[in-house]
Amino acid sequence: MLSNSSILEQYIEEAEREGHLTFRRDFPLSSLSSFRIGGNASYVIYPSTPDELASLSALCHSISIPNIVIGNGSNLLFSDSGYEGAVIVTTQIKDIKIDGNTVKVGCGASLTHLASVVAEASLTGLEFAYGIPGTVGGAVYMNAGAYGGEIKDVCVSVKAYDGVNDEIYDVKAEDCGFGYRESVFQDSDKIILGAKLVLSEGVNADITEKMNQLMQQRIDKQPLNYPSAGSTFKRYPGYFSGKLIEEAGLKGYTVGGAQVSEKHAGFIINVGNATASDVLSLIDHIREVIKENVGIELQTEVKYIENPADQ
Ligand SMILES: Cc1cc2nc3c(=O)[nH]c(=O)nc-3n(C[C@H](O)[C@H](O)[C@H](O)COP(=O)(O)OP(=O)(O)OC[C@H]3O[C@@H](n4cnc5c(N)ncnc54)[C@H](O)[C@@H]3O)c2cc1C
Known part of the structure; x- marks a missing residue:
């Protein structure tokens, strides 16, 4: 009979061959954390789609392999002894779709990149996020915010995966439990697959100027x-x-x-x-x-x- 880690290995090797993910064994977490701290993880896995992220999480759950989903590692302190299990990194799930004022974005999209893309489309509301070095998933989880704005101000719903019931569903913003650096996702095993944001029409030059001002404040005040x-x-x-x-x-x-x-x-x-x-x-x-x-x-x-x- 295969051990649980052999089942995971078999799955990820096959999924990598089929182009659904990439992975590393015995990988230093320090390189995944903005703190540059942490021992090694048994597996670091990069799924390329929300469905693959959900499947991977379901598999780890069913074979009792400890696992954690992370974004850009910019709000984390990993243990010196690392992580015996699977660290699932979302940064390849980064699709951005803009339709009028509505933006559908994958959990692994960088906030700063997203802010630039919507600015180019003359959409205002995400200027505050320019310079926060996280992903959309991390921002929803943390209800990230700066300079008077928070992700909750623009997020209308979150696509989430519930590993216990093996279901993907939409969580309305009012059910996300957003508070100061808080969300309902911090008290659950649910995974954020993506978010739907609604922005307002603005003037590209004004939006860009605001983003540059905020970035300058970060450079001036932060180490x-x-x-x-x-x-x-x-x-x-x-x-x-x-x-x-x-x-x-x-x-x-x-x-x-x-x-x-x-x-x-x-x-x-x-x-x-x-x-x-x-x-x-x-x-x-x-x-x-x-x-x-x-x-x-x-x-x-x-x-x-x-x-x-x-x-
Ligand atoms: C220089 C610097 C400046 C910063 N400035 C700000 C700021 O102005 N405002 C602010 O709010 N924060 C700031 N941060 C902190 C950090 O960037 C934010 O909290 C950001 O939202 C974290 O996103 P991340 O993708 O890096 O998440 P990570 O650090 O990778 O993860 C954070 C938490 O979210 C969980 N998580 C991540 N993605 C998912 C997912 N898809 N599904 C379920 N859980 C998930 C992780 O398990 C973890 O518990 C700053 C950090 C740095 C280093």
Whole structure:
């Protein structure tokens, strides 16, 4: 009888031959994460269509292979011991279809690329997303936002896959549980296959100017020359976490290769060979100091992906 990992291997080898996906064995997760941190994954798989993503996830589910779906890895901290299982990366599922003001987009499309494509079509509403280094799936999962805009403002429905009932269906925006960096997808195993957005007609030059302005603000304020996962913590109502961390005198505070950015205290940066343990220790330290100083419990925005073998 074949072991579960042999069943997966057989499936992905055949699917690769047929052109449905590509995959890597024993692959460094550091190269899939904007933090540049993480051990190796047993399998990293790139499905090329939403159906293939759903099939792959169904297979992993049915043979009990631990698996996780990721986009661009820009909000993740992978474990130093890696991921014993399948890391499914959506970045090949990137179709964009524009029909009037409506945009149907695959989960793996880059937000920045999408913002440029809709700008060319003179559609406004996604300027805020220009410069967020994630995918549409990651943005829906996180309800990503910046400069006063959020994905929930333009998303009217999400195409999702429910592995438990093996069904693909549309989730209306009002049922997505969108809140500040929150969505219903964070509390479920459902996979985001794509999204339908509705934008408004605008003037191409104005849209482009706005996007360039926002990009410049990012360049001016954020430590983009170091690996990071963006804002480490969520905003606590009424407080900016970066400001709290700066006021606590923690700018530049370092654990191993992980450092509170001097440029923007809301970011933890990898200043050289940081490990996930360094980042987690630094997060704990910051949380303790802020709790002691102002009595607030900061919640992380960055998602830590534990190795299922360590659980
Ligand atoms: C320099 C920098 C700047 C940033 N600026 C911002 C900002 O301004 N605003 C903001 O909101 N964020 C920002 N981020 C964080 C990050 O880019 C966003 O959270 C983004 O939406 C994550 O998308 P991703 O594709 O990289 O998701 P990933 O990091 O790959 O995944 C994030 C989570 O989503 C889940 N996920 C991803 N795709 C799917 C899918 N198809 N189905 C189900 N689950 C899925 C993953 O399992 C994971 O739990 C920044 C990050 C960096 C490094």
